[in-house]
Amino acid sequence: MKPFDYQRPDTLSGAHGAARDGATFIAGGTNLIDLMKLEVMAPDTLIDISRLGLDRIVPHGDGLHVGATVTNSDLAADMRIRRDYPVLARALLAGASGQLRNKATTGGNLLQRTRCPYFYDTATPCNKRSPGSGCAALGGEMRNHAVLGTSEHCVALHPSDMAVAMRALDVTVEVEGADGTRSETALDDFYRLPGDRPDQETTLDAGDLITGVILPAPFGGRQTYRKVRDRASYAFALVSVAATVRMENDRISNVALAFGGIGTRPWRDPDVEDLLTGETPTTALFEKAGDILMKDAVLREGLEFKDTLVRRLLTATLTEMTQ
Amino acid sequence: MKTSFTVNGSPFSIDLDPRVTLLDALRDHLNLTGSKKGCDHGQCGACTVLVDGRRINACLSLAVMHDGDEITTVEGLSEDGRSPLQSAFVRHDGMQCGYCTPGQLCSATAVFREIAEGWPSHVSETLDGPYALTREELAERMSGNICRCSCYPGINAAILETAEEDAGYAEAAE
């Protein structure tokens, strides 16, 4: 861990004032400190935003505003989230451990870095860690890597459970820029595909600070988050799905599906939802949805199983939710 | 950097390199070596301590970020090291090598409170609560504390027995 300057401003403007090249905001730190210990990340200034009062969940129109430093535990335990956004509570509870959820925050979770082992290994090339150095995962050992949204420069998976549920919920990310101006970005537009710059993971500009996440009015309907992993708990997803479904007259009237474990960002495909909307649920329909979801998948060696697994998960989840 | 916090009821004020984690501050600066370093990356739970009553991985937190916090380590769970929970761990052989034990004890202490406050878990049937501390609930909630000796049966028996016998806990859970 490189030496760094630690600052703990009392106000948002103070946080912005401290921001400069080489500085990084820290809240829970569960991923950042992990990476700093390995010098995968080496900021020279840490700006502690954990005491800026961004830890509240308040009504926002018909929805909710979740402060950026609300912990994963507090968010999952909040009665409004449990009642109106169960898919989010379930996704949070499926992630990490009780200890980590007590520190990990909403904003930090959105920004957590990939768990690609080559990204974590400073002895190997990685375009995400060190742009232009190459990708050691390609030609190496792939299991927890992406099959959708990849490029020849990066196959790293987005590891979040929370963000998958948020993608299904159409949340908006609230950002305050270095100059104090606030903007809102739909989560759909927040994450970039790796392309030839896998180090640029989001649309955030330098100095931008996530101040919160806005949940739209409750969707109602049935909601679920299902995660498949190598052990029963405390492991990243092999594949996961966040689903919200409303039925009318035995037809699917509204559906949102987002996936973890397959994409370079939390994955959602509008074509899949278009296919399903208005249809009578059948296994054949769900299998067709799987075809659409995976039509552009690149199944590199070691990742072939994700195709089978995500299709089975999709069919089973929709079957259960439309019964 | 000057940092002040309370550990096990006693105030401390120490000058720290900001790189020092809460775990290393406890172990190497305050000589409270009960909290263990198993992985230093939040992947095992051996370093679990309570901060303002909530459990965290002390290895993944910078000490300077805890200015003003109240921290409880295994050394602070009881005066004599023989609280009902600690005694139950010995009785049920909830440890072999003992290295994960302080983290298990701190984690279990927090689980009692999380259950009492009605926090759901991944295995909860519904999100409504309240929740009883069943074996399945406990196993999920304690899964952030790895025990390679694999004393999970003894650990769980000790925690469940303590929960049953602690009336205060039982009332809170209802």
Next chain:
Amino acid sequence: MTFDLKIDEPHPEHRADGLAQGVLEQDNDRPDGWLKVAGTATYAAEEQADDMLHGFLVRAPKIGAVSCPNVDDVRAMEGVRSVLRDPRMIRNAAQGTANEAPAQGVDRAAYVGQPVALVVAESFEQARHAAQALVVSVEEEDKPVQPDAVEPEKPEDKSTELGDLDRAMSEAAFTVDAVYTTPSMVSAAMEPHAATAHWDGETLTLRGSLQMLKFNRNELADSVGLDPKHVRVLAPYVGGGFGSKLGISADCVAAALAAMELKQPVRVVQHRRNVFEVNTRRSETRQHIRLAADTEGRLTGLGHEALVSNLPEEEFSEPVIQGSHFAYAASNRTLGMKVARIHRSAAGSVRAPGESVGVTAFEVAMDELAQAAGVDPVNLRLRNIPEKDPESGKPFSSHRLEAALRQGADAFGWSHRHAAPRQQREGEWWIGTGMAAAFRVNMVIEAEARISLTRDGATVMSDMTDIGTGSYAIFGQIAAELLGLPLDRIDAQLGDTRFPPGSGSGGSFGAASTGTAVWLAGMEIRKQIADRLGCSEAELTLKDGKATYANKRASLRDLLSDEPITGHGHVEPGEAAEKVRQATFGAHFAEVAVSDVTGEVCVRRMLGSFAAGRILNPRTATSQCHGGMTWGIGMALTEELTHDRRDGHAVNRDLAGYHLPVNADVPPLEVHFVEELDDWAGPMQAKGIGELGICGAGASILNAVYNACGARVRDMPATPDRVLAALPS
């Protein structure tokens, strides 16, 4: 006074049954438990000293000739006191019982991850950063890293060729001929390897996380170039070992060298990522198993040939077929080992080397035979129990497999099982049960212990370690039983080379070997007390601090002067090992649920039934079995160390990537002990229990997976993708 015993003959006198105190075999707390729950047990890195320096190991990023071009810059960094590039630093941990330095040197990396420098600084944070700043340049050498990339060695002494297996296979009513694979695995003890070294100009004192101190002292002395008499090693509490701490490790040698250079105490704790590379892993295995059986399922032929790997110069090779030599009768036998010399990190002992993976694969093959022959899997094992060692013809010292199978099957409710797969379903989950037999060689190794009896109580001393195994508990019980004292008047002091050399912890021999030394030391004291009372030792009754012979009765306080009575026990393996085949036996039963959607496997319950001689403390023994069974869950379902195909490095070398079973993976575990007193095991008739629980445990799970859903997984672990791939469509 010393009581020397070489185990040449059986010990049919069951003296333990006639002793009066009644604490042996009792379900007692482990006395060290109180320190562990209070957080006051002192592991290797707990020691504090104001002038303590901190060392951080630096790894080679590639295989080849190593240089560090910026070493002077790093030496000038804040707080840095030394960048050690000493040729005496070791390449990897020594193998168990090596008793000498392992391969040494920092100029050439034989594998990715080899320690090539130690950076020492005033604080841990400074040392870590400086270690990361040290540039390690490697002139890369092209070395094989895949087991099938080289022509393997074929050690002749490890093979058996009896009869004609090919013919037996062609004439058999039923056969199995399949290949099973297990991946590299690691011990992953919760305490990372760590050392604190002090040098006073003459004596090196090292607190380490080590299992076998009498060997470790010699290995350390040989590594750094000191006479062993100037080396003291302490390890009173060890945070797990499972084989990875059998031999001296890189942190110990580097810390010692740094302390000697800087004349200040130095602490080196291996980073968890180092732990995966620098210490020995369990070799991956490829096992070709052939079974030939008659119409009743009686084996006529048996083949078990395995390929494992290790680095050049390492003597150890995973003894995969060790259990197959004696597990089942069959007159036509082909057993053999191949060792590929490749440049992955060193392979060595991990809990139950050999049988852990060998029995597991073999017991899956036996399940396949049971299925093919239409014989109940328990009956198949019963039908193939050999009357004597099937290769040497030696009698078994004791053989309780049948009892273990029958008791286990009864307790589990095996008779209610569906013989055919895919018969029981709950929603998307297939439910099934499976079983496997357990086998593990048993051995005693040389050990010494001393007991000192004073008016206040007794102290047991040995350099024996307690790595979670329960040494403190059972040595206290043995001494208390022999000396007729309540447990709270016994103090066991372990883990210090100033005490008599015990066996060390490993190979399940600790309790029986050092325990027997404690027993002998206690006997020696009994003789001295009997002398004072004017009777023979056998006539003496000692209970609650009182000695009784006929109508004479005296308290130990009165019998003792101010001088303590000491007894020294010394046990050695003898001709028994030549005269009989000695092993421990057991049976595993498991019930699983398998998701038809995702291939996830959930173990719903496990039961183990074990025969390991006299059980000295059922509680600590049960905990050991829980451990073994849970390791079986890991082997069957979750654990796999992945090596990069290009340079062999361990890819998932942390506890997030290498999946140890967590609490939620482990169902209620039921343990039963089969009554057994093995007279050939020494005066206590006790054998080892620390490893039996893992041998075959994974097979019971994999066989249950097959019974549940029809997926036969032969490549471990059975992760969801592998189960899905094997699922009948």
